[in-house]
Amino acid sequence: MSELITIPARHGKAVRLASRQSIRIVNTHGNQVVDTWAFSAADLREFMSMEHARAYIDRIRPKVGDPIASNQRRPILTLTEDTSPGVHDTLIAACDIWRYKGLGCAEYHRNCADNLREALAELDLVPPECPSPLNLWMNIPVVNNDGIQWLPPVSKPGDYVVLRAEMDCIVAMSACPQDMIPINGFNPVEAHFIVT
Amino acid sequence: MSELITIPARHGKAVRLASRQSIRIVNTHGNQVVDTWAFSAADLREFMSMEHARAYIDRIRPKVGDPIASNQRRPILTLTEDTSPGVHDTLIAACDIWRYKGLGCAEYHRNCADNLREALAELDLVPPECPSPLNLWMNIPVVNNDGIQWLPPVSKPGDYVVLRAEMDCIVAMSACPQDMIPINGFNPVEAHFIVT
Numbered sequence: 001m002s003e004l005i006t007i008p009a010r011h012g013k014a015v016r017l018a019s020r021q022s023i024r025i026v027n028t029h030g031n032q033v034v035d036t037w038a039f040s041a042a043d044l045r046e047f048m049s050m051e052h053a054r055a056y057i058d059r060i061r062p063k064v065g066d067p068i069a070s071n072q073r074r075p076i077l078t079l080t081e082d083t084s085p086g087v088h089d090t091l092i093a094a095c096d097i098w099r100y101k102g103l104g105c106a107e108y109h110r111n112c113a114d115n116l117r118e119a120l121a122e123l124d125l126v127p128p129e130c131p132s133p134l135n136l137w138m139n140i141p142v143v144n145n146d147g148i149q150w151l152p153p154v155s156k157p158g159d160y161v162v163l164r165a166e167m168d169c170i171v172a173m174s175a176c177p178q179d180m181i182p183i184n185g186f187n188p189v190e191a192h193f194i195v196t
Numbered sequence: 197m198s199e200l201i202t203i204p205a206r207h208g209k210a211v212r213l214a215s216r217q218s219i220r221i222v223n224t225h226g227n228q229v230v231d232t233w234a235f236s237a238a239d240l241r242e243f244m245s246m247e248h249a250r251a252y253i254d255r256i257r258p259k260v261g262d263p264i265a266s267n268q269r270r271p272i273l274t275l276t277e278d279t280s281p282g283v284h285d286t287l288i289a290a291c292d293i294w295r296y297k298g299l300g301c302a303e304y305h306r307n308c309a310d311n312l313r314e315a316l317a318e319l320d321l322v323p324p325e326c327p328s329p330l331n332l333w334m335n336i337p338v339v340n341n342d343g344i345q346w347l348p349p350v351s352k353p354g355d356y357v358v359l360r361a362e363m364d365c366i367v368a369m370s371a372c373p374q375d376m377i378p379i380n381g382f383n384p385v386e387a388h389f390i391v392t
Contacts, residue, residue: 050247051289051328059342060287073294091256091287093247098269129325132247145338146255 009190010177012115014123016041017165017195025173026192027137030157031185033176035094035112035133038076041168048076050090050132061088076169081162084155089138091148094130095178103180115174123170136161138183152185205386206373208311210319212237213361213391218276221369222388223333226353227381229372231290231308231329234272237364244272246286246328257284271362280355285334287344290326291374299376311370319366332357334379348381
């Protein structure tokens with residue numbers, strides 16, 4: 001596969017990667033957060049896990065060259081390229097129906113947790129749970145070793161990351177539909193990816 | 197229930213709390229990390245979730261007065277008292293067989309993930325997954341908004357926290373058996389709790 005594929009605004013997409021294939025995920029408009037998950041193709045119960053990944057690299061966000069660990073503490077992806085300033089998030093759960101309810105939504109609001117489920121359903125798969133995602137470009141600084149802030153991305157249009165598969169896996173991505181706080185600049189848009 | 201119960205060194209314990217009951221968890225010797233989980237009694241698939249809790253309080257560790265959110269973004273526990281300096285961790289996964297394998301253990305090493313499963317099994321329950329725990333007294337500072345360190349607890353013998361149940365729930369605790377890095381001062385010991 002070598003064509004640029006759209007992750008439609010507020011929706012998710014998933015794709016299978018063979019070990020050593022890479023995926024380039026493009027922040028087409030610069031302001032978009034892309035929640036990202038990876039599941040082992042051999043057993044979906046092994047997946048990229050932020051709480052294991054942080055312990056594996058001794059940092060709260062991966063940088064170029066870092067393996068990203070699964071919940072069985074082995075690399076499932078490696079971050080091999082990043083043209084953006086490297087501001088990504090591992091601390092915050094995917095948005096979900098309860099998040100929007102808490103923000104005052106009376107009606108259904110699209111959300112990343114459902115986008116994960118929809119994206120995997122397109123591949124006839126069901127995620128075993130909604131793991132805490134790698135939130136590409138989500139700008140959540142930790143202040144004074146404790147407080148967190150919710151800021152717009154610092155990336156520019158066309159910035160991309162490349163993630164290399166360290167095992168056969170399924171990568172799922174959600175163009176985050178959050179439009180009630182500034183993490184997408186109040187303007188959720190599409191993003192793109194290409195498998196190489 | 198109002199007796200002091202031992203969490204044996206390197207093992208786990210679980211207890212049922214009715215809504216508005218509290219549990220006091222005591223760091224008897226001061227150097228011990230206690231991994232802590234909470235599951236809704238009505239549906240174990242709702243549980244205390246660090247990635248949702250951080251978003252709920254806009255901080256990476258709870259302080260006295262803070263509700264601690266479930267994966268359905270409602271308070272499941274509230275931290276109502278803390279005699280220690282408040283250094284707890286929400287960033288790091290429970291230790292598991294793969295952690296010790298990575299540290300060079302050829303044989304089975306007791307671990308917090310299995311302690312959770314054993315503790316719930318004593319109540320004839322099976323956890324739906326091993327959520328990222330609230331690691332009481334685990335000293336994992338974030339340095340320069342990115343790096344993390346692994347340090348011994350700063351608590352003193354007899355320090356305790358009190359957690360109030362905001363719904364009927366099961367609280368599970370593990371006296372962390374980690375003895376290969378300094379987070380328990382290389383000396384895993386027992387801790388205690390009492391339900392009030």
